[in-house]
Amino acid sequence: MKSKNKLLTIMLIILVSITLVGVIALLIIFQLNKGEEVKGQTIDEIIESSVDIPEITTNLATNKFIRISLKVQMDSPEAGEELTKRDFQVKNIVITELSEMTPEDLEGKQGKTMFQATLKTKIDELMDDGEVQQVYITSYIIQ
Incomplete structure (x- = not known):
């Protein structure tokens, strides 16, 4: 009986x-x-599927204003074409988001990363086809 239990244990281990x-x-x-x-x-491929958002000048939540340019990388050239047609909607999103922000909200790497992530999410919600891969800040001045 002990040898059967040993054999069963060995077989289970194996x-x-x-x-x-x-x-x-x-x-x-x-x-x-x-x-x-x-x-x-x-x-x-990145350039082919990317869309430039020309310079936007708008007020921040404080008395300061920002001048910013963006490039939005999409997952396909077709999605890039759709985004080009929706440029007025993208500009509206950028202006709306910036109007709620202070210069301190955009300070440092973390502030810019949060802003880019917010834009990515909001722009993705607009799109019928394709999705945003990355939002790049290509020019940025706060005065």
């Missing part, structure tokens, strides 16, 4: 070990495939 090795192998394979699928866009 079965668990094989299962664990299989799960680890599958995770590694999925991670490798994921890395291959996510190819970075070339600079030409």
